[in-house]
Amino acid sequence: MNNQKPQTLPPVRFLASWTVAGFSLLTVAVYGSLYLAPVSLDAQNPFWVVLGRFHPLVLHFPIVLILLVTVLFLLALLKPAFVNPLLLRGLLGASMLFSFLAVLAGYLLSVSEAYSGPLVSNHFYGALLTGTFVSVTAFLYEGQVRSKKAPTPLFFGFLLLTNASLAYTSHVGGSLTHGESYLSEPLKALLPAKTPSKTPEEMLLYGDVLATILETRCANCHNQNKSKGDLLLTSHTALLQAGKSKKKAVIPGDAAGSELLQRVLLPEEDDERMPPDGKPGLTETEISLLHFWVESGASEELRLGQITNDSILAQLEQLMPDILRAQHKIIAEKEAFEAAQRELAELASETGIEIIPDDLANGKYFGMKMKFPPASFGSEELQQFSGYFPYFSRVSLASSDVSDDALFFIGKMSQLRRLVLQKTAITGEGLPYLSDIPALEELNLSFTPLEDGHLLHLLSFPNLKKVYLFGTPISEAVIEALRQHRPEMEIILEEGPFY
Template identity: 60%
Template sequence: MDNKELPSSTKMWTKLFGKRIIIPSIFIFSYLIILLVPFNFDQQNDWFVLLGRFHPLVLHFPIVLILVTTGFLLMGFFNPNFNKPIIILSLLWTSVFFSFVSILAGYLLFISESYSGNLVSNHLNGAMATGISITLCLILYELNFQRKLKAGFLFYSLLILANFSLAYTSHMGGSLTHGEDFLTAPIDALLPAKKIDKAPEDMLLYEDMVATIFETKCVSCHNENKSKGDLLLNNYDEVFASGKSKKQAVIPGDTSKSEVMVRVLLPEDHDERMPPEGKPGLTDNEISLLSYWISRGASDTLTYGDIDNDEVLTEIEALMPDIQQAQYKIIKEKEAFEAALQELREIGDPMGVDISADDRSNGKFFGLKMRFPPAHIGNEEIKAFSPYFPYFSRISLASSNIDDDALFLLGKMPQLRRLILQKTNIKGEGLPYLKNLENLEELNLSFTPLDEGNLLHLIGFKNLQKVYLFGTPVKPEVISALQKHKPELEIILEEGPFY
């Protein structure tokens, strides 16, 4: 198209930088929209799911292309034959294009399927940093090639950033797909096997064996960070729940209707098989153990010593070395958790707060609550817990002296799911500090001097499910406006729980 036909703003941009800069600029604008404008869908969009599932097919292209581009530029310092602008430009253009396609497909997958939590957010943010930085590299190289700008230092700085963010994003993606111990597991396997002293006849079928199978084969896709099909398998109570399919994962005494058994027995190429194609499935011995446990009522008290089936005993015996190795790792993690709990209690006791394991987090995170009568706890006291902020999932500061400045500190607790702030000095101007807490599901603001205008900040809270507003000065029409703009949020006009 001729320059005369272009809009005035596009003419100016074209005059300054040339037409070849327009496309990468559109890519950067698209990245910024994705970062700044949240999209949510109440129902799954099948087209987005289809397009999103191309993400694992195309993501390797930008990885290889960015690394090859970097390699050519580095070798160009030593051999001029590699320093050919036409080659570098071609590599940069293809890197930028496939980065955009991969990020767009990944984002469609993110908003159309059940992905949540820090791992997926960090993976998305890392991808954005990679896409933006490599696209800026292309723009700078084009301008340098056209002799409109000399940007050597800035170009190489952005290229280094692109490679670092690429490595980080790849690591987050690997952790999402294969579990957070994706890199450390092979190292553990190389070390001499460590066993626990627990006698086999005292081992619990669920806690010591079945849970280990779930942990090694299923939990990488069914955890707090990535709950495929809205199903969690890292907690005993959760294995009896129904996921998105509305079918109960485990039905005690009935293996034929337990969805877990149905899925693991499907052919390897079946779309609904669990684990999916490309991931290690359950062995015959593991399937036999899982089937036997369900048929015997899926109890959490059933022990190895209770088994009266010789065939099952033989199969479990073959699994025992792996089970004991896994149990040793679990015990070491529990010991570290108990040590941290003791340190937190030493901090909290003088302040008059109780620290305990959050029973809703499968013993992985902590809860904090005020004692009665409430002690003088303010913003400064909360800072004492800052080294442990990433490990709190439940906080109750009811009747404390905190105000909105404390919300800045609470916003640094990425695992926080339940936050009780009733009878505090919260007016709401600090609520934006909490909007990036992707795990926050419940917020209690009862009996606070909440400013009704600040209540509308909750519209930006992605996964908030409940908010308690009893005894606040917020008018009913403001509550109605919030409900209209965020219909999935349950607004409860009751005082609510204290913990």
């Protein structure tokens, strides 16, 4: 008769085993609570800031430990001795602990330093998922060791999920720190260099050369959405039409009579010159090519291989590197704009505002405006768009919660042309933040509590042309002073547009 008692774990190992199991369940519960009901903290507390900044220091530990566990199990396929239960339990327990600390520190960092946006959200949820997978993996392995069973497919499944989630979360974290193309950018060097799809002989003088020149020099003012003087320069057909002056931009065979050639040859100080306002005009080579094309009949089908003029061919050869660079830049800008549009649409849906392409910016910039009824939108929400500030040319925050402090962020919108702050709490104290925006031409401050002294900051705005001040407490004396010192700036005592 066998009276031997069943084997039990030594007290220390028994306690350690239950500690690992209990801690894994606790961490999963915390991750779930952070996902379902994030904890509200005092964002200004320096204690949270200090703890949060440990995040980049701690997060490397679980990454290394999880990968080491995975490598050991892979090596065990060749030599089973690599599966050392004591070592693996220690590694999984440590990875679970450091994952927990990294998640908590990351959460404190995002709260205390106001990190926001889709990348931050994706990184946070990825970290919660990774931490959960680590804890479940450790729990499963602990149970298998206690029952003296070999690891099951369920364990290996969660180990695989842990690595996949870890890879995704690490990638998003790297994108937050270094930009979304941080990993992919070096790989571009391995791709074939961009080369023209046509040989030089096959290239069209208008479609491939002159159209690129007009796109980069003229299309900003003469496009489908903004046709200055009713003149379009975005297609061959449009070039042959007359604008407001009743003169055709291009008259085939008559360069001297073509309005386009006449305008680009005017002196820089002439108001009729194209392009105006001191913008760089066409070079002598570009004008020469345009003149040759018009005199040759302004054909859309003329190929470089059909040109026999040695002087023109030499000019084309000299200009070709610039043309190719301009073409690649146009394509890259279009791709970047489309990518930004997708990202902004997601961010706009989260903040309750509307982002649309600016119909006066030739497909290069966006407009931002409040929906009706307006959602709560102040400085904190505005900061979420900081990575896209250079893409905005038109912003309307009418009836929003923005105050003068928000003008600091708006001042970073370097391409901003029209700004509507109607029915906000702007007193004018933050107006100096906007004075360095070179393109700002229109400012709507109607129905705001502006103060007389602060409004005088508008005197330092370089290109401001219209200001709406209806319903403000500004005195007649200040308005008159502005009109005397800036007669070119139109002060309008009407409500003005909402967008």
